[in-house]
Amino acid sequence: MKTTKRLIQIYTLAQGDALWDIGCDHSLLALMNLREKKFSKVYCVDRSKSSLEKINQKIRVIDPLRIEVIQSDGCLLNWEDVSGTVVIAGSCPEKYRKRLTWVLNPFTSVDKFLKEIVQFLPETVMERYETKENGRVRQIFKYPATE
Numbered sequence: 001m002k003t004t005k006r007l008i009q010i011y012t013l014a015q016g017d018a019l020w021d022i023g024c025d026h027s028l029l030a031l032m033n034l035r036e037k038k039f040s041k042v043y044c045v046d047r048s049k050s051s052l053e054k055i056n057q058k059i060r061v062i063d064p065l066r067i068e069v070i071q072s073d074g075c076l077l078n079w080e081d082v083s084g085t086v087v088i089a090g091s092c093p094e095k096y097r098k099r100l101t102w103v104l105n106p107f108t109s110v111d112k113f114l115k116e117i118v119q120f121l122p123e124t125v126m127e128r129y130e131t132k133e134n135g136r137v138r139q140i141f142k143y144p145a146t147e
């Protein structure tokens, strides 16, 4: 499995001491970090056992100081323990991406979200909504299914 430009960009954007790769599949960010050593630890989280076996096949002995492999649904993590950068990438294959309607509601860094999301969802179909919650304007973005 190749480390793509997309993954390199994600790795470059990430910051902090730790990186949590939710839905890691091949754990490529953890492998990249073995070379680059930008993060003291990468947490490879995937709900699929077979996905996590890939990292075990690639490196015989996992250094628990650098990589921790966690089989879990990302939603069920103990988020109190999570620090640094969280990556949730490519968790939906292209055919589903087009078939599904996405409603996304980032609370912070909306400008950055909009810059990055164009890689995954078509800007042309984006609908923007606003709602007020506790006196704050929250933006909601809807990307209707395109097929």
Ligand SMILES: C[S@@+](CC[C@H](N)C(=O)[O-])C[C@H]1O[C@@H](n2cnc3c(N)ncnc32)[C@H](O)[C@@H]1O
Binding pocket: 022, 023, 024, 025, 026, 045, 046, 047, 048, 051, 072, 073, 074, 075, 088, 089, 090, 091, 092, 093
């Ligand atoms: C298409 S792969 C993406 C791999 C990698 N993140 C990337 O961007 O190349 C999606 C992975 O997300 C995992 N996944 C999907 N939903 C998940 C969830 N709710 N919690 C944890 N893992 C999940 C799947 O098991 C699969 O391994």
